[in-house]
Amino acid sequence: MKKKILIIGGTGFIGTNLSLHCLKKKWQVTVLSRKKPNIKIKKVKYILADISKIKDLKKKIKSNYDYIINLGGNIDHSSRKKTYFTHFVGLKNILDVVKNLNIEKFLQIGSSLEYEQNKPPHNESMNINQKKLKSNYSKAKFLSTKFLLNNQKKFKFNFIIIRLYQVYGPHQKFDRLIPFVIKSCLLNQKFPCSAGTQLRDFLYIDDVIRGIMLLLKSKKVKKQIINLGFGRPIKVINVIQNIKKIINSGELDKGKIPIRKDESLISYPDIKKVYKLVGWKPKIGLLRGLKYTINHYKKKIK
Known part of the structure; x- marks a missing residue:
């Protein structure tokens, strides 16, 4: 049976590569974005919605998906308000809309900048002092991570937070x-x-996609943070x-x-955890x- 995946913010760099990979696997791919894509990928279903507006989301997300991946949020982080609303409030809205859907796994894309005040190599168990985070983006991403972990009992689906470093390709x-x-x-x-x-x-995009796919399919990786980087x-x-x-x-x-x-x-990052759990390495x-x-x-x- 074909897997169904919803990629939120899927018209960007990572989302485009992920969509192409999932299509090769014959999955049903739906992409949700705020704006129309510059180039549409054949066989991808596109939905237009603003994740910072919950009424908009409720009208657009009604189907069940095997997997949902959140790549959404403003790329320009100069505005504290826009960064907060699209990255943190946006995540809360998504979770509120999908909490009763039949989802196998939800994947939140976090950021290496959540560790910006920690000495490297960064490992997932490090304590992060929210007050010391400097950038709008790191604060919004860390708030999103904290919200997911603190409210995990409210969600019947499994989730993973992936912290990415410099991805290219x-x-x-x-x-x-x-x-x-x-x-x-x-x-x-x-x-x-x-x-x-x-x-x-720096991590090449194909290694990122391979890591995402392994983590989505894994039954033992649940409700935790995972670093993906070259190491x-x-x-x-x-x-x-x-x-x-x-x-x-x-x-x-x-x-x-x-x-x-x-x-x-x-x-x-320290990437020992992801290798131990699913055997991934770049x-x-x-x-x-x-x-x-x-x-x-x-x-x-x-």
Whole structure:
């Protein structure tokens, strides 16, 4: 029997890749988003709704799904109010609407920024001091995590919170670091960047999708937090230089963009828990992932 999946906020980078993967498995895919997608994927059913408005959601979500994945929320986090309403209030509204549906598993996409005040490597059992969280996004995501865990007895379905790090790959928008650098190099342009001394954890999208699928299907992973990352940090400048080296063009204007004062200089996860539970570990290293990603964008930029 075909599995039915609802991907909330599914028109973005991760949602697009997840939709394509689920279609290959012959699943029935429904995507809910606030705006019409720029490009529609064949065989995907699209629903328009604003997750921050519960009346809107109640009209649109009525069917049962095997799995629901919440990727929803504003990408621009400069507005505290919009970030709070789309990431935290949005989650509460979704849960209120689906609480009586027959769902096998609900997956909330959290963020590595929930650990922004903790020393790496980050593990899922770390205590997080909410008062020390600085960004609008980290606060909203942590409130969402806390709400799910504190109210877990109210939900008859299982749920997982996945904290993602720097995910990259095909279908990501050009305003993100790796696609921006790839585009600049393919066009042989000079482009600004920071000193790039920040250490970050980069994970290729196929590894993320594989992890999500394993966690959805697992019967023993219930009502807990899971980190998904590569587990080893690399300097941002090294990522940029690798892209430039592979493409063999482009010119970086190093130090043009200042590093934010509140930015963590090092961030990466401990991924032992996910390996122990479902046997997941990353398969695609940075250089291979960058080559796959560059090949995708070469077809887009001519």
